Amino acid sequence: MISGGRLMAMIIKEFVQVRRDRLTFSMMVGIPLMQLVLFGFAINSDPKHLPTAVVDADHGPFGRALVAAMQASAYFAVTGEVDSEAEADRLLVEDRVQFVVNIPPDFSRRVARGERPALLVEADATDPAAMSGALGTLSLLAETALDHDLGGPLASLKASPPPFELRLHRRYNQEASTQFNIVPGLMGVVLTMTMVIMTSLAVTRERERGTMENLLVMPLRPIEVMLGKIVPYVVMGYVQVAVILAAARLVFGVPIVGSVWLLSLGSALFIAANLAVGFTFSTVAKNQLQAMQMSFFYFLPSILLSGFMFPFRGMPRWAQLLGEALPLTHYLRVVRGIMLKGDGVADIAVEAAAMAAILVVVSVIAMLRYRETLD
Amino acid sequence: MTPGAAIEVEGLTKSFAGRVVVDRLSLAVPSGRIMGFLGPNGSGKTTTLRMLCGLLTPDSGRGTCLGLDILTEAQRIKRQVGYMTQRFSLYEDLSIVENLDFIGRVFGLAERRRKVSQALDRLGLTARRRQLAGELSGGWKQRLALAACILHEPRLLLLDEPTAGVDPKARRDFWAQIHGLAADGMTVLVSTHYMDEAERCHLIAYIAYGRLLAKGPVAQVIAEAGLSTFTITAAADKVAELADRLTGLPGVDLVAPFGSALHVGGGDREQLLASLAPYRDNPALVWREDSATLEDAFIHLMGKSSDNFSNGPVS
Numbered sequence A: 001m002i003s004g005g006r007l008m009a010m011i012i013k014e015f016v017q018v019r020r021d022r023l024t025f026s027m028m029v030g031i032p033l034m035q036l037v038l039f040g041f042a043i044n045s046d047p048k049h050l051p052t053a054v055v056d057a058d059h060g061p062f063g064r065a066l067v068a069a070m071q072a073s074a075y076f077a078v079t080g081e082v083d084s085e086a087e088a089d090r091l092l093v094e095d096r097v098q099f100v101v102n103i104p105p106d107f108s109r110r111v112a113r114g115e116r117p118a119l120l121v122e123a124d125a126t127d128p129a130a131m132s133g134a135l136g137t138l139s140l141l142a143e144t145a146l147d148h149d150l151g152g153p154l155a156s157l158k159a160s161p162p163p164f165e166l167r168l169h170r171r172y173n174q175e176a177s178t179q180f181n182i183v184p185g186l187m188g189v190v191l192t193m194t195m196v197i198m199t200s201l202a203v204t205r206e207r208e209r210g211t212m213e214n215l216l217v218m219p220l221r222p223i224e225v226m227l228g229k230i231v232p233y234v235v236m237g238y239v240q241v242a243v244i245l246a247a248a249r250l251v252f253g254v255p256i257v258g259s260v261w262l263l264s265l266g267s268a269l270f271i272a273a274n275l276a277v278g279f280t281f282s283t284v285a286k287n288q289l290q291a292m293q294m295s296f297f298y299f300l301p302s303i304l305l306s307g308f309m310f311p312f313r314g315m316p317r318w319a320q321l322l323g324e325a326l327p328l329t330h331y332l333r334v335v336r337g338i339m340l341k342g343d344g345v346a347d348i349a350v351e352a353a354a355m356a357a358i359l360v361v362v363s364v365i366a367m368l369r370y371r372e373t374l375d
Numbered sequence B: 001m002t003p004g005a006a007i008e009v010e011g012l013t014k015s016f017a018g019r020v021v022v023d024r025l026s027l028a029v030p031s032g033r034i035m036g037f038l039g040p041n042g043s044g045k046t047t048t049l050r051m052l053c054g055l056l057t058p059d060s061g062r063g064t065c066l067g068l069d070i071l072t073e074a075q076r077i078k079r080q081v082g083y084m085t086q087r088f089s090l091y092e093d094l095s096i097v098e099n100l101d102f103i104g105r106v107f108g109l110a111e112r113r114r115k116v117s118q119a120l121d122r123l124g125l126t127a128r129r130r131q132l133a134g135e136l137s138g139g140w141k142q143r144l145a146l147a148a149c150i151l152h153e154p155r156l157l158l159l160d161e162p163t164a165g166v167d168p169k170a171r172r173d174f175w176a177q178i179h180g181l182a183a184d185g186m187t188v189l190v191s192t193h194y195m196d197e198a199e200r201c202h203l204i205a206y207i208a209y210g211r212l213l214a215k216g217p218v219a220q221v222i223a224e225a226g227l228s229t230f231t232i233t234a235a236a237d238k239v240a241e242l243a244d245r246l247t248g249l250p251g252v253d254l255v256a257p258f259g260s261a262l263h264v265g266g267g268d269r270e271q272l273l274a275s276l277a278p279y280r281d282n283p284a285l286v287w288r289e290d291s292a293t294l295e296d297a298f299i300h301l302m303g304k305s306s307d308n309f310s311n312g313p314v315s
């Protein structure tokens, strides 16, 4: 038999306890709000304004018309004309542009002659989903972009087939496999989740169980406590990296183009940065539930804004800035760069520096927050 | 610094959320002595001990532990102080020996293994060394915690109710051990609620509502309370009735039944005698004047101080 009185007693107690835990209370409001903002405003699975470089060896009217049409479609943002293919190539490797459009010499003349010249578009296909919209538009453009210019005697060329042949060359991830993109990214996501949660519980658990009091009367320095709590998880993080890499290679057939050692080095930085974030949480959280909630609060934007689930280039400026502050964003670029593009030390230096900077800033915050007393 | 004082603090004050919990406390504990730290629940004993070992920062006041400044040299104090917390604070998910090993390593003990196994022997826990600390009974946890805080051979021990929940035999062993350590020069400040333990201390300090009300050797603290007390023996069923009648009479500060006897006393002898006079001729009652106990002195002190406190801040 359910007794109303006893049930009420239980319900009232639970309410009082929830209300006392301010952080839990605000998280229950904060998390849906954050999701609304991120999903509603930041995320765009059909990114536009993808940076595009143009190598125009033709300097003719049709080439210019095509570029103008691409610009007008809003999918492409022509960041500039470059003189040589070599330079365009560099932009692509450095991740500064997603597309390079090569307009061959005599393009306009050959179009006018009805020879259907080839137009080469090179694309960075590490993230195939991010460019599917742009590619669709491009083939549509091929048919209609020149219609306006093909007037008078050339009007007959308007009819299909299109007046030139569009050749798409996928750099990296030629198979356009989404798995190739997701599996390396998953490594970062898994590490973020486990590393942050583990360390966020570390100090909180000591406090909740009352062992903090004993720990604090011993002559341990804060840095010793922090490093002591972080190091075991670095090892665990490496085990995870090894498992995921093995699975990526053996189960999903993801190539590892670059150096595994470089990848390990990048992973060390990333793991350390996440552990520092978790440790900082644990100096703030009052109990383990709060620590879990803070980890979740951190995890959400990490997944959504880092370019793991949704294309980074599709996000508005503010969301990109937020994303840059997250270690996962930089790690994804490192992992995908090394595994799919074969990036070397120089190529990942900037991203590694960004992770190191985050690590330092977060560690300083953690040290400032860590209390050597019970006050 | 008074020569030979292991602890010497002046004007220690601490408040939590605007409520003064320890109020201008001054205390000196001579080296090699055992001082009992007594006071009602919530009087600020734990808070004081925490300030002494650097776990809490005093709002004001100053002082030294083992000649080191408690405000600036906490890190060095920690090496030489053993603090036993009121609540069990070793790792419940580590075994007994793992807990001791951890502490030994943190303090960088030479001959750690030998010291740990000695501690286990002394405790009689060698056979159960691999048992998880969390699985120990309450009393055994206390004994383990004590072993843990003397492992690094500190010069000063701060013990917060170390014998709460410990059986009489173990308590006696414990005190024998404490006296042994003190004889070797260790200073001990130990909080307790047991009167028999207080009487085993060289000195006692009594704190109530954050203020130090009495300190000194036991006999002196009792004498300074200036109490006159009587034991009245009556028929068992009459004791409660008599207690009711005497309670609240002018000059009667304490009334405590002990089986078929009633213990009454007061600070103002004249007034006490006047109030008791109507009952003294009752043939059913046997009167005997006796000397006040330490407990009488404390209860008397507590009664006086709560009066002061009620016009202070309330929680």
Ligand SMILES: Nc1ncnc2c1ncn2[C@@H]1O[C@H](COP(=O)(O)OP(=O)(O)OP(=O)(O)O)[C@@H](O)[C@H]1O
Residues within 6 Å of the ligand: B016, B017, B021, B039, B040, B041, B042, B043, B044, B045, B046, B047, B048, B086
């Ligand atoms: N962290 C804290 N925050 C707020 N108030 C506190 C805190 N710690 C202690 N207090 C308050 O300070 C007062 C003194 O507490 P303390 O623990 O020092 O008492 P105690 O003498 O050790 O009591 P007991 O004999 O019950 O152990 C109490 O009123 C308590 O509520």
Ligand SMILES: [Mg+2]
Residues within 6 Å of the ligand: B045, B046, B047, B086, B160
């Ligand atoms: Mg206490």
